[in-house]
Amino acid sequence: MKRELMNQADKIVLEVLYRSFRVLYRKDSRVRREIDSWAEDLTLKLVCGPKGTALAVRHDEKHGIVKLRRAQKADITMRFKSVEGAFQVLSGQKSVADAYAEHLFFLEGDIFQTMSFVRCVEYLEGYLFPEFMSRRILKELPGRQVPALQVYALALLENGN
């Protein structure tokens, strides 16, 4: 039951993550620069544990990323070993760096290209979590180029497809 709840929470956060990514592609020059550096049509997948929820996206010139309905195999896949591990990261208890250091996920694909994605997630965490949480999990606060509330508001209005 607890696991199912975590899975549902992971699903909601992944949706917020996706929409915020698209918003920040327009509003944050650092995120835009990172995503623009990705290979054309690069596909990424985040899998939250065995039988857990997943988000698959493709690099898109116009929106930064677009959601993929079915991605059997992506160029880069970050696969959490457990739903619990994914929840710790998506709920702001641990950073991606902590999760990597604690072997909470494994990676299929090019480590080199993944680092850019990791930086984007860290920029995103700087917006999504209150400062006291970001300060606790991130090595350094990445700073914000627009108010966090604006990102939340635009993410609500963002097309989730």
Add this chain to the structure above:
Amino acid sequence: MTSYFEFTNPTKLCSGKGAADNLEYELEILGVRRPMVLSDRVLEKIGTLKIVLNALREIQTGRIFTDIPRDSSVEVVNRIAKEYREFDCDGLVAVGGGSVLDTAKGVRLLISQGADDLLELMGCECLPKGTHVPFAALPTTAGTGSEATPVAVIKNPALHIKMEYISQHLMPDVAVLDPRMTLTLPPRITASTGMDTLCHAIEAYSCMQKNPVSDAYAAAAVTLVRDNLVKAVRHGRSKETRMALANASYLAGAAFGNSMVGVVHAVGHALGGVCHIPHGDAMNILLPVGMIFNRKVCRGAYGELLLYLAGPEVYQATKPENRADQAIREVIKLRRKLHELTGLPQTLKEAGADPALFPQVAETALNDGACIVNPREVTFEAVIKILEKCYE
């Protein structure tokens, strides 16, 4: 330190005088009858490879491949794997430095996974075991520690980067440390590879994945380097000091193979890929500046390291609040000594790096996996500052 850690070190260690003479037995118990032997031209020429081939005695080699360049590439690995299959080999014996050992790891990955192209297998801890390919590693430098790590660094010439492969299935079945393998190393290379060992140990002791087990390995490695590196540079024919450094390299490898390395290696890999600076030289140049960069968050770890870097008297005589700074000074002191003895470059200028390439080096370094476990956030601006400080 993280709230959870993993530590793996399944490799059997055969270390000491005459260790290579046990290779035949070790291969037999691994079921190897036609090994492929990987090495390089220099080791073939100076007779180091012959020591190993003689030690094989009754075991017939399936193929001996010595055309491995200093920085092995994806193409080389793919080609060797093809030959492994063509010559019907059933195991790998790698005799060489980091490039040869990492090449063997790449070949093992391809054979065990039934793949033809290493680029298909990129990733970190993602591969299943696959077919078991017996693998013995005989390092001929005391620096990379590759015989004890789950990491292979292979060059991708198309992208000018060194790619990292991380999997516990890369670890050799047996590592053979024999002083005969490193006796002929010139002083300059002894110094450079020794500083690589020190760098592995210091970064392992201070990066995010540090843990009590890797700390023990790293501390032991630092002590061995402290007591033996300068001696080995001065008296290269001493088997005792050569053995001590080989053990240090193995210990540091086991440490960083589990707790990983940080900004010094991230920038060092990039300097290797972009400016072609030899890895050990880059480590020697970058280490103190990398420590200064991380000092803000590593003061405690560096302070503890002073005990191993300088010994108990210096540690005790140094006030706790000054120990981290003293540890950095000890590294600089060792580096200066090695420069006096061998001319090992202390700056990027001496190493021939072109400052115009620093932005490219910084971009490359940021995408190195080592940045993620560095205890301080590594930014483009920070890497540029490190490079500028190291230039002269």
